[in-house]
Amino acid sequence: MTVTTTTEPAAPSAAPESPVPVREASPSRAARMARSVGRWVLAYLGALALFGLLAWLKGVNPFEMYMEMWSSTFTSRSAIGEVLLKGAPFILAALAVAVPARAGLVNIGGEGQVVMGTVGAAGAALALESRLAPWAMILVMVLAAAGAGALWAGIAAGLRLKTGINEAISTLLLNYIALDVVLFLIYDRWKDASGFGQPASRPLLSSSRLPLIFDAGRLNIGIFIAIGSALAVWAVLRYTSWGFKLKVAGGNAEAARRAGLSVGALVLSAMLVGGALAGIAGMVHFAGVEGQLRSGITFTFGYVGFLASWLARHDPLKIIGAGLLLGAISVAGDSLQIDAGLPAATVNILMALVLFAVLAAGRRTQGARS
Amino acid sequence: MIVAASTAAGSNLLVVAVLIAGVTAGTSILFAALGETISERAGIINVGTEGCMLCGALGAYAAASATGNPWFGVLAGALAGGLLALVHAYMVLNRGANQLASGLALFFMGLGLTSLFGAPYVSKQVDTFSKVAIPGLSKIPAIGDIFFNQDPLTYLSFVTAPAVWFLLFRTRWGLMLRGAGERGEVLRAYGHSTVKVRYAAVVSGGMLAGIGGAQLALVVALAWFENMVQGRGFIAVALVIFAAWDPIKAMGGAWLFGAALALGPELQVRNAGVNQFLLDALPYVITLVVLIVLARKRLESAPEALADVFEGSRVVSSP
Numbered sequence: 001m002t003v004t005t006t007t008e009p010a011a012p013s014a015a016p017e018s019p020v021p022v023r024e025a026s027p028s029r030a031a032r033m034a035r036s037v038g039r040w041v042l043a044y045l046g047a048l049a050l051f052g053l054l055a056w057l058k059g060v061n062p063f064e065m066y067m068e069m070w071s072s073t074f075t076s077r078s079a080i081g082e083v084l085l086k087g088a089p090f091i092l093a094a095l096a097v098a099v100p101a102r103a104g105l106v107n108i109g110g111e112g113q114v115v116m117g118t119v120g121a122a123g124a125a126l127a128l129e130s131r132l133a134p135w136a137m138i139l140v141m142v143l144a145a146a147g148a149g150a151l152w153a154g155i156a157a158g159l160r161l162k163t164g165i166n167e168a169i170s171t172l173l174l175n176y177i178a179l180d181v182v183l184f185l186i187y188d189r190w191k192d193a194s195g196f197g198q199p200a201s202r203p204l205l206s207s208s209r210l211p212l213i214f215d216a217g218r219l220n221i222g223i224f225i226a227i228g229s230a231l232a233v234w235a236v237l238r239y240t241s242w243g244f245k246l247k248v249a250g251g252n253a254e255a256a257r258r259a260g261l262s263v264g265a266l267v268l269s270a271m272l273v274g275g276a277l278a279g280i281a282g283m284v285h286f287a288g289v290e291g292q293l294r295s296g297i298t299f300t301f302g303y304v305g306f307l308a309s310w311l312a313r314h315d316p317l318k319i320i321g322a323g324l325l326l327g328a329i330s331v332a333g334d335s336l337q338i339d340a341g342l343p344a345a346t347v348n349i350l351m352a353l354v355l356f357a358v359l360a361a362g363r364r365t366q367g368a369r370s
Numbered sequence: 371m372i373v374a375a376s377t378a379a380g381s382n383l384l385v386v387a388v389l390i391a392g393v394t395a396g397t398s399i400l401f402a403a404l405g406e407t408i409s410e411r412a413g414i415i416n417v418g419t420e421g422c423m424l425c426g427a428l429g430a431y432a433a434a435s436a437t438g439n440p441w442f443g444v445l446a447g448a449l450a451g452g453l454l455a456l457v458h459a460y461m462v463l464n465r466g467a468n469q470l471a472s473g474l475a476l477f478f479m480g481l482g483l484t485s486l487f488g489a490p491y492v493s494k495q496v497d498t499f500s501k502v503a504i505p506g507l508s509k510i511p512a513i514g515d516i517f518f519n520q521d522p523l524t525y526l527s528f529v530t531a532p533a534v535w536f537l538l539f540r541t542r543w544g545l546m547l548r549g550a551g552e553r554g555e556v557l558r559a560y561g562h563s564t565v566k567v568r569y570a571a572v573v574s575g576g577m578l579a580g581i582g583g584a585q586l587a588l589v590v591a592l593a594w595f596e597n598m599v600q601g602r603g604f605i606a607v608a609l610v611i612f613a614a615w616d617p618i619k620a621m622g623g624a625w626l627f628g629a630a631l632a633l634g635p636e637l638q639v640r641n642a643g644v645n646q647f648l649l650d651a652l653p654y655v656i657t658l659v660v661l662i663v664l665a666r667k668r669l670e671s672a673p674e675a676l677a678d679v680f681e682g683s684r685v686v687s688s689p
Contacts, residue, residue, distance in 0.1 A: 058486060106470045108417075165661050168417065168470045169611070172604045173654045180651035188645060303478065310471055343489055345596060348482030355475040356457070359467035 043357035051350045060340045068339045069332035079331065081219040085289070087327030089114070091226040092281035093305025094323050095233050096274040098314040100167075102237060103270040104250035109156055109171025111302025112178035113149040113275045117282025119182060120148025122201050122293045125208055126190060134207040141208070141283050149279020150272045152178060157271035161264050167271070175302065186293050200294035210288040222284035227320055229277060234316035246270055278302065304330070307355050326351070384640065388632050389516045395590060396628020397524045398423065398582040402606035403613065403620045404534045405578030410610055411538055412571030413551035413675030416458055417473030420603025421480020422451035422576040426583025428484040428491065431594040435496040444523065444584045451580020452573045454480055459572040463565050481597060491594040498588045499523060523585040530578070534617040547571055551673035579603065601654065608657050612664045614671045630656045
C-alpha cells in the first residue's frame with residue numbers, strides 16, 4: 001500500500017474552495033495500518049458472506065460449499081498445479097490492464113486481446129508448424145500472439161488519439177468483434193476437415209505444446225512466463241524512463257504535456273505493451289491447455305485479468321498474488337458446479353463481490369493509476 | 371440493394387424486412403440508451419448497463435412466468451435493473467469507486483446473478499407480447515409495417531424517448547439533473563444535493579435498461595438464456611455518445627443498430643451466402659465506425675463531469 005501517495009491530479013472542478021482538513025491529527029502509523037487492514041478484511045469477509053447468502057437462497061449449505069471449495073483447491077498437489085495453470089493467463093491478462101493503467105488508461109479489452117493472441121498463435125502454428133524446430137515454433141507463437149494482441153489494443157489506442165473515443169468503450173466493442181473473428185476462422189478458413197463434432201482448428205502437434213514442468217499433471221511453463229513477465233514489467237516501470245514518463249502522463253496528462261512529454265506516444269506504447277501481454281496470455285492458454293481453436297473459447301480471462309489488476313492496484317508484483325488468488329477462486333468455481341450443482345457462471349458473482357469490496361475499501365486511494 | 375424472392379415474413383423487400391426487424395431489435399438498445407443518457411447527463415457513466423439489461427430480462431421473464439401477464443414482467447424488469455444500478459450508485463457516490471471499474475463489476479454481478487437464478491427458466495414458456503397493428507397508420511406502405519405494426523413495448527419506446535427529452539430539457543427536474551452533470555458546485559450553492567440527484571438518475575437509468583432487457587426477453591427472444599443480452603448494453607453506452615446525449619438522436623441510432631443486428635438473420639433466410647460470423651460482428655463494427663466519424667464533434671457536448679472519466683483521470687468528486 002505504499003504506491004498510492006503519488007500526485008493527486010487536483011481536477012479543478014473537484015478541488016474544494018476551502019482547505020478542507022483532509023487528514024485530521026493523524027493517529028499513529030500502526031493504528032492507521034491496523035484500521036486499513038481491518039477494512040480490507042471486513043470487505044473480503046463481507047463478499048464471502050454475501051455470496052454464501054446467495055448460495056443458501058439456492059438451497060446450498062454455504063459452510064459445506066466453502067469447505068468443499070477449499071478442500072478441492074488446496075489439499076492436493078494436482079489441485080495446486082491447476083491453480084498455477086489457471087493463474088498464469090490471469091497474471092498476464094492483469095498486466096495487460098496494469099501497464100495502460102499506469103498511463104491513466106482503462107483497458108477493458110483484455111478479453112479481445114487475449115482472443116486475438118490465440119488467433120495469432122494458432123495462425124503461426126498452422127502456417128509454420130511443419131517447418132520449424134519445436135523451440136522455435138513456441139517462440140514464434142509467442143511473438144505472433146503478442147503482435148496480434150498489440151494490434152487489437154493498438155486499434156483502441158489509435159481511436160483514442162485520433163478521435164477521442166474512450167478506450168473503455170472501444171475495447172469493449174472490440175471484444176465482441178474478436179470473438180466473431182475466431183468463429184469465422186474455425187467455421188471457415190481454419191476448419192479442421194478431419195475434426196469431429198464442433199468445428200475447430202487443427203490441433204497443435206504435441207511438440208509445439210508448452211513443455212510440462214512435472215511429468216504428471218497439466219502444469220506447464222506458462223506460469224514461469226507469467227511470473228517472468230510480471231517481474232519484467234515491474235522492473236521496466238520502476239527503473240526505466242519510459243516507466244517514469246507513463247506515471248507522469250497518467251498522473252496529470254496536462255502537466256506531462258507541458259513538461260514536453262509526448263503523451264500520445266506514451267498512450268499508444270502503453271496500450272501496445274498491454275495488448276502484447278494479453279496476447280501472450282492467449283498463447284499460454286492456447287499452447288498450454290487448448291491446443292486448438294474451438295467455439296466457446298471465450299474464457300473470460302480478459303475480464304478476470306481486469307479484476308486481478310484492480311485487486312492488486314495495478315502493482316505488477318501484487319498482480320502475481322492476485323492472479324493466483326483468482327486462479328484459486330476459478331478452480332474452486334469448478335467445484336461449485338460439480339459439488340454444489342450451481343451454474344459455472346455463478347463464480348462471476350463472487351468475482352464481482354470481491355471487486356466491489358476492493359473498490360469500496362480502497363476509498364480515496366483508488367484511481368486508474370497507482 | 372438485394373431484392374430477394376418472396377418470404378413468408380410478409381415483405382419481399384430486404385430493406386423493409388430489415389427495418390421492420392431492426393426497429394424491434396433496436397428497441398431494447400433504445401431503452402438502455404435512454405437510461406444511460408439520463409445517468410450520464412447527471413455525470414455518472416454506467417458501463418454495467420449490460421448487467422442491468424440481463425437482470426431486467428430475467429426479472430421480466432420470471433415475473434411473466436409467475437403472473438401470466440407480460441406487463442408485470444416489464445415492471446419486474448424495471449425493478450431488477452434499477453436495483454442493480456443502485457449498487458453502482460452506492461459504489462460511485464458513497465464509496466468513491468472508479469466508475470468504469472464499478473460498472474464492469476456490475477456487469478459481472480448481473481451475469482452471475484442471472485445465471486444463478488435463471489437456470490429454472492431456461493426452457494420455460496411464458497406469455498409474451500404480440501404485435502398490435504395501429505388502425506390506419508399500419509396501412510401506410512412500408513412505413514406502416516416498420517413502425518406501426520409492432521409490439522406494445524416498441525410503442526412505449528416511441529413515447530419514452532420524447533418524454534425523456536422533455537424531462538431533461540423542459541422541466542425543473544431535468545435542469546437540476548443536468549446541473550449535477552455539468553456544474554455540481556452551482557447546484558450545491560443553491561442548496562441541492564448532487565448526490566440525491568445522481569442517485570435518482572443512475573437508478574432510473576437502470577430501470578430503463580431493465581425495461582430494455584424485458585423487451586429483449588418478452589418480444590425479441592421469447593426466451594431466457596444465459597448471457598442473452600450479448601453486448602447490447604455496451605452498444606447502448608457507445609450509442610449515447612454518438613447521439614450526443616440526446617434522447618431523440620438515440621432513437622435513430624438504436625434503430626440503425628437494430629437494423630445491423632437484423633441484417634444477418636434476414637440475409638441467412640435468403641441464403642445470401644455471406645459468412646454468418648462476419649454479419650454477427652457487424653453491429654459492433656458499425657458502432658465503432660459511427661463513433662469514429664462522429665466522436666470528435668460529439669464529445670464536445672459531453673457533460674462536464676464525464677470529461678474526467680473520459681480523460682482517464684479521477685472520477686467525479688463526492689461533495
